[in-house]
Amino acid sequence: xxxxxxxxxxxxxxxxxxxxxxxxxxxxxxxxxxxxxxxxxxxxxxxxxxxxxxxxxxxxxxxxxxxxxxxxxxxxxxxxxxxxxxxxxxxxxxxxxxxxxxxxxxxxxxxxxxxxxxxxxxxxxxxxxxxxxxxxxxxxxxxxxxxxxxxxxxxxxxxxxxxxxxxxxxxxxxxxxxxxxxxxxxxxxxxxxxxxxxxxxxxxxxxxxxxxxxxxxxxxxxxxxxxxxxxxxxxxxxxxxxxxxxxxxxxxxxxxxxxxxxxxxxxxxxxxxxxxxxxxxxxxxxxxxxxxxxxxxxxxxxxxxxxxxx
Amino acid sequence: xxxxxxxxxxxxxxxxxxxxxxxxxxxxxxxxxxxxxxxxxxxxxxxxxxxxxxxxxxxxxxxxxxxxxxxxxxxxxxxxxxxxxxxxxxxxxxxxxxxxxxxxxxxxxxxxxxxxxxxxxxxxxxxxxxxxxxxxxxxxxxxxxxxxxxxxxxxxxxxxxxxxxxxxxxxxxxxxxxxxxx
Numbered sequence: 001x002x003x004x005x006x007x008x009x010x011x012x013x014x015x016x017x018x019x020x021x022x023x024x025x026x027x028x029x030x031x032x033x034x035x036x037x038x039x040x041x042x043x044x045x046x047x048x049x050x051x052x053x054x055x056x057x058x059x060x061x062x063x064x065x066x067x068x069x070x071x072x073x074x075x076x077x078x079x080x081x082x083x084x085x086x087x088x089x090x091x092x093x094x095x096x097x098x099x100x101x102x103x104x105x106x107x108x109x110x111x112x113x114x115x116x117x118x119x120x121x122x123x124x125x126x127x128x129x130x131x132x133x134x135x136x137x138x139x140x141x142x143x144x145x146x147x148x149x150x151x152x153x154x155x156x157x158x159x160x161x162x163x164x165x166x167x168x169x170x171x172x173x174x175x176x177x178x179x180x181x182x183x184x185x186x187x188x189x190x191x192x193x194x195x196x197x198x199x200x201x202x203x204x205x206x207x208x209x210x211x212x213x214x215x216x217x218x219x220x221x222x223x224x225x226x227x228x229x230x231x232x233x234x235x236x237x238x239x240x241x242x243x244x245x246x247x248x249x250x251x252x253x254x255x256x257x258x259x260x261x262x263x264x265x266x267x268x269x270x271x272x273x274x275x276x277x278x279x280x281x282x283x284x285x286x287x288x289x290x291x292x293x294x295x296x297x298x299x300x301x302x303x304x305x306x307x308x309x310x
Numbered sequence: 311x312x313x314x315x316x317x318x319x320x321x322x323x324x325x326x327x328x329x330x331x332x333x334x335x336x337x338x339x340x341x342x343x344x345x346x347x348x349x350x351x352x353x354x355x356x357x358x359x360x361x362x363x364x365x366x367x368x369x370x371x372x373x374x375x376x377x378x379x380x381x382x383x384x385x386x387x388x389x390x391x392x393x394x395x396x397x398x399x400x401x402x403x404x405x406x407x408x409x410x411x412x413x414x415x416x417x418x419x420x421x422x423x424x425x426x427x428x429x430x431x432x433x434x435x436x437x438x439x440x441x442x443x444x445x446x447x448x449x450x451x452x453x454x455x456x457x458x459x460x461x462x463x464x465x466x467x468x469x470x471x472x473x474x475x476x477x478x479x480x481x482x483x484x485x486x487x488x489x490x491x492x
Contacts, residue, residue, distance in 0.1 A: 002389070020392075027376065027393040036429045039379040069379075299379075303390025 002300045006118045006125045009134035010176035018176060022144050024296035025289070031068055032291055042071035045102040045302060050093070051128070052078035052108045057263055057287060058128050058137070062105045065294035071102070089113060090120050097121040102302055106130070111168075124301045126294075132168055137297065138262050139172035141290040143180060145282055146217055148289070149258055154181035157214050161187045161243055162221030162270050165194050165232070169262045170221065174200050187211055188221075188243065191232040208243055212253045219260040220245050220271045236269060246272040250280070258282055312469075315460055316481035321441070324457030325354065328439050329361040331455050336406050339366045341434070343405045345373035347423055348394050350412035353472045354441060358410065373398040373407075380422035402431035408455075412470040414440040417451035442481060444468050 002020050010018075031039055047066040051059050059075065066073035076096075078084075083092055089108075096104065103124050106114040111131030118125040129135040147153050158177060164170050164186050177184050184202040186193060198204055205211045212218070223239065233239050245259065259271075259281040267273055276283060316324070336342050339362050346355030352374045359370050376394040384390060409423055424436060439455035444462040460483070462468060467484040471477075 024393055027395045030396055031379075034430060038429070040425070041379040041384060299390060299393070303384075 002303065004301070006114075006127075007136050007297055007301070008115050008118060008125065008127045010136045010139050010172045010179070011134065013136075013176065013179065015179050015181075018140070018143065018180060021140055021293065021296055021300065022147055024300060025140075025144050025292040026148075028295040028299070029289070029292040031295070032288070038068050038070060040070045041299060042066070042069040042102075042302060045069075045071040046100065047071045047073045047103045047105065047298065048096055048101045049073060049075045049105045049128075050081075050096065050107070051076070052081075052083070052089075052106075052113070053129070055107060055128070057290070058107065058135075061287070061290045062126075062128060062137075062294055065291050065298060066103075068291070069295055069298055071298065074101075089117065093117040093121050097123060103298060126297060126301070129168055132166055132171075134172045134175075135168040135262075136172045136176075137290070137294055138169050139176040140297075141286055141293040142169075142173055142219070142260060142262070143176055144293050145260070145286050145289045146258065148285075149282060150216065153177075155183070156216045157183045157185065158217040158219060159185045159187055159211055159215040160219045160221065161208055161245065163192050163223050164188050164197065164221070165192045166224040167221050173219070174202055178202075185211060185215070189233065189239065208245070209249060209252065212249055215253060215257055217258045217260060218245065218253065219262075222262065222264060223266055223269050225266075240269050244268070244270055244272055245275050247274050247278075250275055250278075260286060263287070312482045312484050314480055314482045316442075316458060318473075318479035321457070321479045321481065324441060325357050326361060328455045328457060329358050329365065332358070332408055332437075332439065333362065333365065335437070335454070339368040339370050341405055342408065343371040343373060343400065343402070343433075344408050344410055345375055345398065345423075345427065347409065347411040347419065348374060348376045349475055350441075350470050350472050351410045353474045354412060354439075355408075355410040356474075358408075358439075371400045373400070375409075375423055375426050377419050377422040377426055380426045382418060382422070396426070398427075398430045402427065402433040405433050406435045406437065407433045408437045408439050410439050412441050412472075413468050414438070414443045414451075414453055414456075415446055415468075417447045417449035420451050421449050441470060442468055 049062050063073045101123050105126045105128050107128040108130050111133035113130050114125050114127040127136055160170055174184055178201045186202050187205045187208050261283045344355040344359055346352030359372055362370050374397050376396045378391050378393050437454040440453050441457040443453055443456045443459045446464055465486045467486055469482050469484055471480045473479050
């Protein structure tokens with residue numbers, strides 16, 4: 001039923017596996033609302049968070065998820081690791097592996113880094129975001145939040161708006177959403193929509209206002225200023241005029257539309273303050289659910305292999 | 311070979327008797343809560359609550375526990391089981407909690423359930439009610455209310471079927487050896 005060794009991306013997840021992850025996360029959610037927010041399930045297991053890129057949400061979420069399952073969680077960030085002294089990534093991973101961790105959670109600026117590490121080490125690897133490639137746990141928590149709010153996923157129209165080209169969240173979400181039978185539409189300035197992306201089974205548009213009416217879910221993306229070389233946009237203000245989700249745009253959307261954002265938010269650039277704080281916005285629910293989804297993944301990955309007994 | 315040890319009527323009588331014993335020992339149903347262990351234990355707890363309501367006219371709170379996360383045999387090479395929802399939607403402080411399970415065997419899942427309960431608060435007491443006590447305890451755990459004591463061999467399996475979950479009420483012993491040979 002769930003025999004994956006690693007979670008490197010949503011591309012290779014089957015519908016049944018995604019459903020198992022979301023169902024398990026449903027049951028784990030309650031733990032975070034208890035007076036004592038901890039269960040002894042992963043007592044004695046060690047989880048290493050290896051983060052070569054800044055992160056608040058994802059890293060805290062993985063750390064909290066591990067700790068609520070009673071695992072020992074160790075955080076290593078790129079700037080304080082021996083890579084600064086010139087150690088290469090594989091050597092770092094092999095040295096950490098020599099201390100017998102049970103899961104390594106890896107975030108890296110380079111696409112494919114977690115997968116490369118997984119070829120050298122024996123313990124399960126969870127990709128916490130690699131370059132422009134994938135961010136599978138974000139997509140899974142998005143699906144979990146959508147399913148929780150809407151009841152089911154199949155047939156829903158989702159509109160993803162903004163900096164498609166730089167977004168690993170988009171790629172993971174497209175794979176997972178297509179697998180779950182959702183209709184995905186990408187909206188953004190032409191310079192930020194990669195050529196050929198429609199081959200992933202998505203439709204494309206350049207006009208937020210024209211496409212908003214049939215969306216069940218609107219996912220706004222962060223304008224990744226740190227990844228811009230400057231020539232994709234004439235100005236941030238122009239981008240904002242066309243693609244910032246404001247209450248004026250929202251008036252044309254369905255009454256029960258849900259608004260998502262993977263964070264961190266550039267307030268006023270891709271989403272206006274009042275929309276962000278409106279009751280349609282599930283941005284903080286996404287964060288809450290992220291802990292449950294990551295707990296579910298840790299539980300499932302450490303659950304042994306290939307046995308049908310109960 | 312399967313042999314039926316409790317029929318639908320036997321189960322109904324046992325549940326009625328356990329209900330009366332719970333009420334007698336706790337002098338009524340005030341400050342009483344029932345917590346069923348998924349899945350059959352929760353079903354039994356619901357039936358007992360209904361009977362308490364019939365007798366005392368009081369609606370006792372129901373909690374449901376999935377003890378999987380507290381088990382001591384996780385990652386013993388087996389696939390982790392599916393986690394069902396746990397729900398204790400009330401405070402345990404000062405309450406007399408009656409844990410309900412279908413079969414008491416090694417006592418390990420009751421140990422897990424007690425640990426889980428304590429994480430939700432400090433009840434005044436925890437008592438244990440089971441439909442079947444089949445022996446072979448591996449921990450110092452003893453039930454307060456028992457539907458029926460059934461001597462078994464360790465190789466036997468005791469199967470409890472509940473109408474709500476399985477379509478009929480029945481308890482039978484399955485002889486693992488004959489089953490494997492058939």
